[in-house]
Amino acid sequence: MEDNLDETSQPELSADEEALVKEMPALTDVGQARRTFLGQSLTSGVGLFALMLLEKEQALAALSAPADAVFAPAAAPENTIRIAMKVNGAAKTLELDSRVVLLDALRERLELTGTKKGCDQGQCGACTVLVDGRRVLSCLTLAATLEGREVTTIEGLARGEQLHPMQAAFIKYDGFQCGYCTPGQICSAVGLLEEARRGEASHVTENVTVNTTSLTDEEIRERMSGNICRCGAYPGIVAAIKEVHSGKETARTWRFVNDDELARVRKEWQTDETV
Amino acid sequence: MRPFKYTRVSDANAAARAVTANPNAEFLAGGTNILDLMKEDVERPNELVDLTRLNLADIKAGPNGGVTIGALAKNTDTANHPLIRKSYPLLTQAILAGASGQLRNMATNGGNLMQRTRCQYFYDTAMPCNKREPGTGCGAREGLNRIHAIFGWSEKCVATYPGDMANALYALEAQVRVRNASGRERSIPIVDFHRLPGDTPEKDNNLERGELIVAIDLPKSNFANNYYYLKVRDRASYAFALVAVAAALDMDGGRIRQARVVMGSVAHKPWRSREAEAALSGKPASEQTFRSASEAALAGAKPLAHNAYKIELGKRAVVRALMRAARLI
Ligand SMILES: Cc1cc2nc3c(=O)[nH]c(=O)nc-3n(C[C@H](O)[C@H](O)[C@H](O)COP(=O)(O)OP(=O)(O)OC[C@H]3O[C@@H](n4cnc5c(N)ncnc54)[C@H](O)[C@@H]3O)c2cc1C
Numbered sequence: 001m002e003d004n005l006d007e008t009s010q011p012e013l014s015a016d017e018e019a020l021v022k023e024m025p026a027l028t029d030v031g032q033a034r035r036t037f038l039g040q041s042l043t044s045g046v047g048l049f050a051l052m053l054l055e056k057e058q059a060l061a062a063l064s065a066p067a068d069a070v071f072a073p074a075a076a077p078e079n080t081i082r083i084a085m086k087v088n089g090a091a092k093t094l095e096l097d098s099r100v101v102l103l104d105a106l107r108e109r110l111e112l113t114g115t116k117k118g119c120d121q122g123q124c125g126a127c128t129v130l131v132d133g134r135r136v137l138s139c140l141t142l143a144a145t146l147e148g149r150e151v152t153t154i155e156g157l158a159r160g161e162q163l164h165p166m167q168a169a170f171i172k173y174d175g176f177q178c179g180y181c182t183p184g185q186i187c188s189a190v191g192l193l194e195e196a197r198r199g200e201a202s203h204v205t206e207n208v209t210v211n212t213t214s215l216t217d218e219e220i221r222e223r224m225s226g227n228i229c230r231c232g233a234y235p236g237i238v239a240a241i242k243e244v245h246s247g248k249e250t251a252r253t254w255r256f257v258n259d260d261e262l263a264r265v266r267k268e269w270q271t272d273e274t275v
Numbered sequence: 276m277r278p279f280k281y282t283r284v285s286d287a288n289a290a291a292r293a294v295t296a297n298p299n300a301e302f303l304a305g306g307t308n309i310l311d312l313m314k315e316d317v318e319r320p321n322e323l324v325d326l327t328r329l330n331l332a333d334i335k336a337g338p339n340g341g342v343t344i345g346a347l348a349k350n351t352d353t354a355n356h357p358l359i360r361k362s363y364p365l366l367t368q369a370i371l372a373g374a375s376g377q378l379r380n381m382a383t384n385g386g387n388l389m390q391r392t393r394c395q396y397f398y399d400t401a402m403p404c405n406k407r408e409p410g411t412g413c414g415a416r417e418g419l420n421r422i423h424a425i426f427g428w429s430e431k432c433v434a435t436y437p438g439d440m441a442n443a444l445y446a447l448e449a450q451v452r453v454r455n456a457s458g459r460e461r462s463i464p465i466v467d468f469h470r471l472p473g474d475t476p477e478k479d480n481n482l483e484r485g486e487l488i489v490a491i492d493l494p495k496s497n498f499a500n501n502y503y504y505l506k507v508r509d510r511a512s513y514a515f516a517l518v519a520v521a522a523a524l525d526m527d528g529g530r531i532r533q534a535r536v537v538m539g540s541v542a543h544k545p546w547r548s549r550e551a552e553a554a555l556s557g558k559p560a561s562e563q564t565f566r567s568a569s570e571a572a573l574a575g576a577k578p579l580a581h582n583a584y585k586i587e588l589g590k591r592a593v594v595r596a597l598m599r600a601a602r603l604i
């Protein structure tokens with residue numbers, strides 16, 4: 001599609017595009033005339049993708065209720081469902097549009113933004129949470145199916161100020177860089193520990209007819225393959241899980257700088273800048 | 276995602292009735308395939324009938340030394356059930372080769388059989404696709420078809436069935452038990468469950484509208500000692516197969532009494548090779564025997580523009596899977 005556009009021109013819309021515009025009644029509410037928006041987005045090469053994003057934004061806007069009104073119904077009255085579940089130990093009752101997945105319910109309604117949205121379609125693991133103690137993907141879990149279930153997110157792992165051993169181990173072994181995948185990695189790792197305790201097998205288990213409760217690095221890698229890390233923090237992740245799983249502490253290979261060292265480095269920087 | 280009505284049912288007949296009554300309703304099990312496709316606007320049901328509360332998750336000994344697996348049992352629980360690990364380890368391996376830990380904790384056996392193709396054109400609503408929209412043409416036939424079929428395809432559709440579990444179920448000659456709205460049950464031999472595309476690629480399988488899978492019945496198996504599920508993919512884990520092989524041998528000393536060879540991700544359904552099985556039966560287990568079986572297995576392959584590699588890959592995968600099954604490597 002053309003990049004150099006005349007912003008005032010009105011592109012012709014196909015029948016499909018016209019139909020789409022009509023299907024989006026609330027577009028004017030976001031402060032832009034529908035036709036202009038569509039024209040811009042289509043000519044700018046973003047096209048239907050942008051429309052989908054916008055549609056999503058509106059759906060999310062409809063989702064978010066005031067913080068003190070968790071019990072209030074979301075805007076869309078059609079197909080509203082009411083569910084009662086436990087989230088990090090607390091009973092929650094939500095009224096939601098039937099389309100809402102657990103990931104969006106957590107982030108947009110319960111203000112639990114620790115759980116991250118990566119791909120939104122099961123391909124990255126960033127949204128991993130525990131449901132009744134088992135690791136699942138919240139982006140492909142319809143909230144409506146969770147009546148009576150117990151959800152644990154990254155926010156629910158620590159006991160007050162006391163980090164979950166897996167959280168502490170991730171810090172100790174530098175199991176992250178940007179941290180975006182980390183809540184999913186940690187929840188996944190916590191789920192994995194239980195699976196290993198039950199003796200569950202994996203794709204790399206040599207003999208699946210016998211129970212395997214002690215995991216090699218290769219086993220940990222395979223069992224964590226559902227969590228992608230764009231920063232490639234995998235060695236630290238495996239080391240962290242290995243320590244918690246085996247209960248054998250390994251020496252940390254790094255430490256935090258102390259105040260003196262920090263001051264020295266800062267000074268060096270300053271001298272560098274003046275050169 | 277388009278709006279839909281969420282319906283919770285308490286028994287199997289009610290579920291079948293609900294989907295029979297509404298031509299735009301679909302069952303919801305683990306949701307890992309249907310919700311993905313709804314987000315992509317490929318599937319557009321106006322009602323989802325939630326099966327997850329149905330009492331169909333048991334795995335128990337069946338008649339005549341077999342085992343019955345509930346349709347709503349999770350993939351993880353099926354793969355790790357003591358009865359399956361002991362008597363059908365090929366099935367355990369196949370399930371564990373699929374998806375990820377999280378997805379297998381969600382995915383059900385019924386939903387796994389019903390999963391749709393991973394053809395990129397099927398997923399992209401801007402592209403023509405006879406499976407998604409009959410009559411629009413097949414984007415992959417003359418397009419990028421590296422992951423597509425080398426067996427049994429038609430001019431209308433060259434997609435593959437992408438799943439792993441079913442490849443083992445074909446080798447184990449499972450039966451799929453289904454129930455309709457009036458409560459009548461029938462058993463479909465797994466080999467007749469999925470279809471070839473022919474002129475109706477929109478139909479993946481031979482389920483009638485509204486029929487609910489209630490169980491998978493496994494007959495007594497002689498393949499608990501010599502088996503191997505080999506999956507070849509673009510990365511080591513968490514990816515669909517380019518070629519998979521479910522191999523099972525019933526051994527009498529060094530001689531093969533009976534063999535099963537099923538290839539995955541090469542056709543619109545798991546591809547059982549009777550030719551390879553015939554080339555194995557009565558023969559000594561050796562690399563030479565396996566090589567001739569692999570030639571027989573791939574002899575009828577018809578590649579597309581970008582997937583001729585699947586033929587050589589398929590041959591090598593068949594040999595390797597059989598070598599592992601025979602414990603020669
Ligand atoms: C990122 C990713 C990677 C994956 N990798 C693999 C892989 O490597 N190998 C593999 O085999 N699979 C893989 N999968 C697919 C996964 O295994 C399937 O999505 C899953 O098995 C479907 O089961 P479900 O219970 O979630 O089905 P759902 O999504 O709930 O349902 C799927 C379909 O089956 C129908 N259905 C469900 N239950 C029944 C029933 N009892 N009777 C009749 N119809 C029913 C539904 O109506 C729907 O049309 C992957 C999926 C994802 C998202």
Ligand code: SF4
Nearest residue numbers: 394404413432433434
């Ligand atoms: S191969 Fe089948 S699924 Fe893929 S585009 Fe062609 S018709 Fe559609």
Ligand code: FES
Nearest residue numbers: 118119120125139
């Ligand atoms: S956001 Fe759920 S798997 Fe990527």
Ligand code: FES
Nearest residue numbers: 177179229230231
């Ligand atoms: S730490 Fe950045 S994606 Fe994993």
